[in-house]
Amino acid sequence: MYTYESLLAAITPTSGETREVRDPATDELIGTAPVQTVEELEAAIDRAAAAQKSWAALPDAERVAYLHKAADAIKENAEALAELLSREQGKPLNGPNARFEVGGSEVWTRAAADTPLPVEVIVDDETGRAEMHYRPIGVVGAISPWNWPMMISIWQIAPSLRMGNTVVIKPAETTTLSVLALVHVINEVLPEGVLNLVAGKGSVVGAALTRSPKIGKIMFTGSTPVGKGIIEASADNVTRLTLELGGNDAGIVLPDVDPAAIAEGLFWGGFINTGQTCAALKRLYVHDDVYDDVVKHLVEFAKNVPMGVGLDENNVLGPLQNPAQFKVVDELVKAAKDSGATIALGGDPDYDAPGNFYPTTIVTDIDPHNPLVIEEQFGPALPIIRYSDLDEVIELANELEVGLGSSVWSSDRSKALDVAARLEAGTTWINSHGGLHPMVPFGGAKQSGYGREFGVEGLKAVSVPHVISG
Ligand code: NAP
Ligand code: MG
Numbered sequence: 001m002y003t004y005e006s007l008l009a010a011i012t013p014t015s016g017e018t019r020e021v022r023d024p025a026t027d028e029l030i031g032t033a034p035v036q037t038v039e040e041l042e043a044a045i046d047r048a049a050a051a052q053k054s055w056a057a058l059p060d061a062e063r064v065a066y067l068h069k070a071a072d073a074i075k076e077n078a079e080a081l082a083e084l085l086s087r088e089q090g091k092p093l094n095g096p097n098a099r100f101e102v103g104g105s106e107v108w109t110r111a112a113a114d115t116p117l118p119v120e121v122i123v124d125d126e127t128g129r130a131e132m133h134y135r136p137i138g139v140v141g142a143i144s145p146w147n148w149p150m151m152i153s154i155w156q157i158a159p160s161l162r163m164g165n166t167v168v169i170k171p172a173e174t175t176t177l178s179v180l181a182l183v184h185v186i187n188e189v190l191p192e193g194v195l196n197l198v199a200g201k202g203s204v205v206g207a208a209l210t211r212s213p214k215i216g217k218i219m220f221t222g223s224t225p226v227g228k229g230i231i232e233a234s235a236d237n238v239t240r241l242t243l244e245l246g247g248n249d250a251g252i253v254l255p256d257v258d259p260a261a262i263a264e265g266l267f268w269g270g271f272i273n274t275g276q277t278c279a280a281l282k283r284l285y286v287h288d289d290v291y292d293d294v295v296k297h298l299v300e301f302a303k304n305v306p307m308g309v310g311l312d313e314n315n316v317l318g319p320l321q322n323p324a325q326f327k328v329v330d331e332l333v334k335a336a337k338d339s340g341a342t343i344a345l346g347g348d349p350d351y352d353a354p355g356n357f358y359p360t361t362i363v364t365d366i367d368p369h370n371p372l373v374i375e376e377q378f379g380p381a382l383p384i385i386r387y388s389d390l391d392e393v394i395e396l397a398n399e400l401e402v403g404l405g406s407s408v409w410s411s412d413r414s415k416a417l418d419v420a421a422r423l424e425a426g427t428t429w430i431n432s433h434g435g436l437h438p439m440v441p442f443g444g445a446k447q448s449g450y451g452r453e454f455g456v457e458g459l460k461a462v463s464v465p466h467v468i469s470g
Helices: 004-011 038-057 060-076 078-089 098-114 149-162 173-187 202-211 224-234 259-275 291-302 323-338 390-398 413-420 455-461
Strands: 018-022 029-034 120-125 128-136 139-143 166-170 195-197 217-221 240-244 249-253 281-287 342-345 361-364 381-387 405-409 427-430 463-469
Touching: 004 078, 004 173, 018 173, 029 078, 029 173, 038 139, 038 166, 038 195, 038 202, 060 078, 060 098, 060 149, 060 173, 078 098, 078 149, 078 173, 098 149, 098 455, 139 149, 139 202, 149 166, 149 173, 149 217, 149 455, 166 202, 173 195, 202 217, 202 224, 217 224, 224 240, 249 259, 249 390, 259 281, 259 291, 259 381, 259 405, 281 291, 281 390, 291 342, 291 361, 291 381, 323 342, 323 361, 323 381, 381 390, 405 413, 413 427, 455 463
Parallel strands: 139 166, 139 217, 166 195, 217 240, 249 281, 249 405, 281 381, 361 381, 405 427
Antiparallel strands: 018 029, 120 128, 128 463, 342 361
């Protein structure tokens, strides 16, 4: 079992180019991360390719057992992993944050192991027999982002391994150590070469991974512009893709809600991981009848949620992970302010304080086409838009090019279902926002991407369907 110190020591590079890693809450130096080359990437792909045939040849039950061992290893080292994640990513240990993310990594690994995907008999009658088998693709290239670096990496790794693929993963540059530590812990129980990590710049090793003819499938989670580049890169080799891209989720509050009762759910829907969550509430449309009350209760709740250094057990909101993201949020809120919108809470960062802290911010009476509404702010700044006409608000919710999640809030389930049916999104939650389940398929509509993760759909997505007919 590792401590934080021994885990960090085990993953600290001893040669090659490195970069400094700083705690986004304090700016303190916490370690060094490798910056690897395309040659090192190619060697990793070759190791993965060499290991793939024997990994795929194992009986399914053996791969399942390996995944459970990997989950056990995550569990055993959970506290060290959570501390490293908290220091590098910034998210607090407590609340739906670092410990929660490490726990989720364990749970999703076990779910990928335990989901059955038997041979499907498609036709079996006088016309003949056709069976659908799910074969491994080969080597899967995984590229993960910095907001939920461990859990999203696991979403890519665990199903791929289960289906007999081997993996080369490229973590986001700003959360390299977290994924390196996770992979290190898992690799102590997996056979050599099955799971490989290459750290380096997205535009260099990430791009080379997506162009490699030895990669059969790319699992990508990140921004829509990078995703579009990956689609182009995939053309030469007809590389399969699962793309989990950007979002800008709408929530619609109907006039029949109890504002006090929904405030907590709205808060965590929008501010989980300090707003750095792909499927978080990013635009809240509230009916005029309840607008003032919903704002009042949400602000009351939000102002008491502690934000600060992740290792302080009291905090449940943290800093922005990197200065670039701080700048995005800061500029969008400034533009909203300049446009005449009301800052109901926050909007006043202390630029001189250490870390990338942006306070919990709620912006009201804002134009529905203000940039804070229509661009993905990916931080703790929620615009609340007033509406009175249901058809108009559904049009506003659907007018963007992205469609990851969405939510409807109402005390009348059938009314909520009617609205949900009209929303363009991969998921619509009712009276909550953003909850994920390892058996419920997750993914985007429109430019939020294609392909589904989790459950049986997720296993199928990392395999080649092969029909045996006759
Ligand atoms: P990003 O800039 O697109 O980066 C994502 C990953 O792609 C990183 O590992 C990055 O490496 C790598 N990358 C960058 N350029 C590349 C290229 N040319 N070729 C291949 N890989 C490349 O996204 P981010 O800023 O880290 O993450 C935030 C975004 O992710 C938001 O838009 C958010 O909505 C989205 N997201 C979506 C989901 C979902 O499930 N739909 C989940 C989480 C996040 P470097 O870090 O080295 O640049
Ligand atoms: Mg980036």
